[in-house]
Amino acid sequence: MKVLVVFAHPEQRSLNGSLRDVAVRELEAQGHDVLVSDLYAQGWTSAVDRADFPSLPADARLAPAAASKQAFEAGTLTPDVKGEIEKLLWADVLILQFPLWWFSMPAILKGWVDRVFAYGFAYGVGEHSDKRWGDRYGEGKLAGKRAMLLVTAGGWQEHYSARGINGPIDDLLFPIHHGILYYPGYAVLPPFVVYKADKLDEAGFEAAAERLRERMRTLATASPIPYRRQNGGDYLIPSMQLHAGLEPPEARGFAIHLARAEASISVAASGTKARCG
Amino acid sequence: MKVLVVFAHPEQRSLNGSLRDVAVRELEAQGHDVLVSDLYAQGWTSAVDRADFPSLPADARLAPAAASKQAFEAGTLTPDVKGEIEKLLWADVLILQFPLWWFSMPAILKGWVDRVFAYGFAYGVGEHSDKRWGDRYGEGKLAGKRAMLLVTAGGWQEHYSARGINGPIDDLLFPIHHGILYYPGYAVLPPFVVYKADKLDEAGFEAAAERLRERMRTLATASPIPYRRQNGGDYLIPSMQLHAGLEPPEARGFAIHLARAEASISVAASGTKARCG
Numbered sequence: 323m324k325v326l327v328v329f330a331h332p333e334q335r336s337l338n339g340s341l342r343d344v345a346v347r348e349l350e351a352q353g354h355d356v357l358v359s360d361l362y363a364q365g366w367t368s369a370v371d372r373a374d375f376p377s378l379p380a381d382a383r384l385a386p387a388a389a390s391k392q393a394f395e396a397g398t399l400t401p402d403v404k405g406e407i408e409k410l411l412w413a414d415v416l417i418l419q420f421p422l423w424w425f426s427m428p429a430i431l432k433g434w435v436d437r438v439f440a441y442g443f444a445y446g447v448g449e450h451s452d453k454r455w456g457d458r459y460g461e462g463k464l465a466g467k468r469a470m471l472l473v474t475a476g477g478w479q480e481h482y483s484a485r486g487i488n489g490p491i492d493d494l495l496f497p498i499h500h501g502i503l504y505y506p507g508y509a510v511l512p513p514f515v516v517y518k519a520d521k522l523d524e525a526g527f528e529a530a531a532e533r534l535r536e537r538m539r540t541l542a543t544a545s546p547i548p549y550r551r552q553n554g555g556d557y558l559i560p561s562m563q564l565h566a567g568l569e570p571p572e573a574r575g576f577a578i579h580l581a582r583a584e585a586s587i588s589v590a591a592s593g594t595k596a597r598c599g
Numbered sequence: 600m601k602v603l604v605v606f607a608h609p610e611q612r613s614l615n616g617s618l619r620d621v622a623v624r625e626l627e628a629q630g631h632d633v634l635v636s637d638l639y640a641q642g643w644t645s646a647v648d649r650a651d652f653p654s655l656p657a658d659a660r661l662a663p664a665a666a667s668k669q670a671f672e673a674g675t676l677t678p679d680v681k682g683e684i685e686k687l688l689w690a691d692v693l694i695l696q697f698p699l700w701w702f703s704m705p706a707i708l709k710g711w712v713d714r715v716f717a718y719g720f721a722y723g724v725g726e727h728s729d730k731r732w733g734d735r736y737g738e739g740k741l742a743g744k745r746a747m748l749l750v751t752a753g754g755w756q757e758h759y760s761a762r763g764i765n766g767p768i769d770d771l772l773f774p775i776h777h778g779i780l781y782y783p784g785y786a787v788l789p790p791f792v793v794y795k796a797d798k799l800d801e802a803g804f805e806a807a808a809e810r811l812r813e814r815m816r817t818l819a820t821a822s823p824i825p826y827r828r829q830n831g832g833d834y835l836i837p838s839m840q841l842h843a844g845l846e847p848p849e850a851r852g853f854a855i856h857l858a859r860a861e862a863s864i865s866v867a868a869s870g871t872k873a874r875c876g
């Protein structure tokens with residue numbers, strides 16, 4: 323397979339740098355082709371602004387979505403953005419690797435999403451009408467590919483558990499998993515998360531590295547998070563609300579968008595296991 | 600009062616620009632002092648990197664949290680970051696204004712958080728031990744101040760409702776509300792959200808503007824989102840898990856961290872109203 327790792331840490335000599343090397347070595351040992359977009363090393367530009375749309379007249383009002391659509395269609399996106407789009411089309415698997423900063427991705431990676439996920443490429447794809455709300459959430463130009471997050475967090479695993487004060491990690495990552503990766507079509511694999519990242523000793527690192535190697539060996543076979551397809555009949559169109567009664571009675575919030583409860587997804591916050599098929 | 604608006608849109612002649620002007624005019628008409636940090640106009644740097652820590656030796660490994668702590672304590676953060684910290688200390692109310700891009704804030708605003716919310720200022724504050732996990736989630740250097748989000752979204756309100764495919768807006772914003780604003784001590788007001796932002800006509804804009812003026816008139820009096828205080832007895836320390844049985848039986852996921860269910864927070868996804876005190 324072809325694997326793209328988008329790496330967003332400013333220091334090569336970091337836990338993230340070491341984990342990236344472990345992942346890349348294991349993937350290459352398995353015979354996969356690997357490309358790394360090292361955003362800091364590439365000097366990636368984070369902010370969407372007029373410079374993204376060189377064909378926009380100097381006195382024209384900048385409407386980012388409209389400008390993105392126009393530039394994607396006309397082929398006038400900037401070379402750095404076009405390069406990343408080419409890599410995404412090339413790769414069978416996308417891995418986004420980052421330290422969790424303020425419960426989300428670092429700005430440089432958010433800027434990669436904001437700039438590379440162009441209108442007509444990652445959104446605004448397919449028919450938009452009262453009958454069909456585009457090709458998204460399971461369909462789109464990146465359908466048939468897989469994606470996963472490789473994340474380090476300073477806090478404890480308990481703090482990110484179903485009852486932990488930070489909120490459940492699956493809920494914190496939902497805007498990325500569902501809103502950024504599933505949206506343009508990726509099948510999203512459960513995340514690989516290392517907790518207490520600042521306190522990892524040699525043995526802890528080795529344990530994490532082995533766990534990561536195993537995940538790299540099962541990229542093609544692991545079951546994706548079972549998000550519901552927008553156009554699979556589960557949602558009313560155009561209100562895009564989930565039909566009543568589809569979810570387990572215990573499910574609330576983001577968890578109702580899972581086609582079935584999986585062990586890796588915390589639908590039950592109070593310690594009870596969701597009963598469903 | 601003193602109000603800081605952090606504005607993150609690349610175009611002045613945008614819906615966001617117009618809403619900002621409405622908000623600022625209303626606040627000034629009420630006699631408040633208003634400052635705007637216009638991140639694009641300021642040429643704000645988004646990515647945390649070595650340039651943030653000029654006193655870090657050239658050959659030293661960059662560990663962002665440790666470097667942030669050292670620089671904050673030594674007073675060697677960069678002038679742009681120090682300037683924003685001064686504004687945060689000055690302001691009684693913080694408003695973050697942005698278009699919702701990929702279900703979160705634009706990279707430039709995330710970069711404002713990543714860089715300005717320094718260790719020792721916004722995190723790593725107070726005693727960290729097995730008995731007390733720092734001053735955060737309701738305590739911290741920004742306690743006693745209020746914050747709110749002013750957000751525009753392209754999608755429909757239904758798509759962001761309890762059963763909407765994007766996920767409930769309160770859950771999508773939780774990582775910002777709870778993880779970024781409540782964390783260093785802000786009382787977080789319910790967000791002001793404009794939906795179908797790309798399709799707003801003159802009448803729609805006027806309605807939104809009037810709603811916004813009303814929100815600006817009630818900044819000091821509106822009830823904040825009732826997140827639970829970390830050190831108020833609701834959480835086990837150091838596992839930071841919510842004590843069993845505190846939340847309404849229907850609550851799951853992020854909603855268990857609310858001290859009581861409010862009309863503005865969707866704890867129930869299936870249309871039933873949460874019954875609780």
